Amino acid sequence: MELRQERSAPTSRTGSATFGLEGMHISSTDRGWSGLSAQLCTVVSKGVIPWRTPPSDVRICVDVGGNESLVTRRAPGIESRIVARRGAVWLSPPGLQEGTIDIADDMTGVLHIYLPLSHFSSGNFDINIDESAIGTVSYEKAFEDPLLAEIGCAVASELQTETSAGSLLVETLASSLAARLVQKYVSAPASRSIVSLTGEGLDRRRLYRVLDYIEANLEGDLPLDLMASIACLSRYHFARAFKQAVGHSPHRYVSARRLDRAKALLMRGDRSLVDIALSLSFSSQANFTRAFKQATGRAPGQFRQVFGSQRSERSLRRDLPVSA
Secondary structure: OOOEOOOOOOOEEEOHHHHOOOEEEEEOOOOOOOOOEEEEEEEEOOEEEEEEOOOOEEEEEEEOOOOOEEEEEEEOOEEEEEEEOOOEEEEEOOOOOEEEEEEOOOEOOEEEEEEEHHHHOHHHOOOOOOHHHHHHOOOOOOEEOHHHHHHHHHHHHHHHOOEOOHHHHHHHHHHHHHHHHHHHOOOHHHHHHHHHOOOOOOOHHHHHHHHHHHHHOOOOOOOHHHHHHHOOOOHHHHHHHHHHHHOOOHHHHHHHHHHHHHHHHHHHOOOOHHHHHHHOOOOOHHHHHHHHHHHHOOOHHHHHHHHHHHHHHHHHHHHOOOOO
16 A cells, blocks of 8 residues: 655746746655656646757656647747647757747646656666667657656656655656657667566565565665665666566555554554654655555554554553463
């Protein structure tokens, strides 16, 4: 079971010079994400807006709202038109391309993902890949890609509703994004090389080593890169191999184990709620309370009161003298 925080994410106003589309947005700036950064534009006004490609990241824009608005992107020698349905994708490789976006009707739910070029190193895929190949990503046309759209919706969901293992989830999604781009949207030699992924999985010894590490660090950071290095696998291959071996993705497994740890700490009764919340990677006691209640049906204090008292009663019965 996954702990989720039903926190209303703060919104702010952003301009096109920074994010490419003007409007109210939710940002990952304060989330501590390392795999990618993202902004969800919750309100985008119709009109003609200037845009430019990012200097050092791949930008993936995804319509997660399903707007049915005609969007025209123009640059020197380029003109792309699409009716922006849910799942429409626009790609921009790093560089200095500039142009305009003409939005026919107001839009809601446009996600901007910024993916660092470090995700395209050969060590992330167990293959040899020329990092410069990502420069061949096409920005001429918008398109629909169900897998990219699904990943985008997962990122948007994490922005709107934070989870206890959100950083790990985002790292996994970032690796999946990079793999999809290499597979489908870069030059032919690199895109063909993605099928060369090794078939080696997680043997029992390495799996237990990773599980032991997770168990020992539930109250700390659990970055995907470090777990992958413990398993002696690339980040992308590790996420796939872990799910195959355990039946859950790394972030879902960690989330479930943190829920179990939260229950154990609450029943033990010697730590404050705020201490438990912060130790399990929640930003506040209030967010922990909301997530725990959604997962268990009880607030942490209620859980402690009910199950802690039951534990005390069992201990008392064990300590009572037995009548002859």
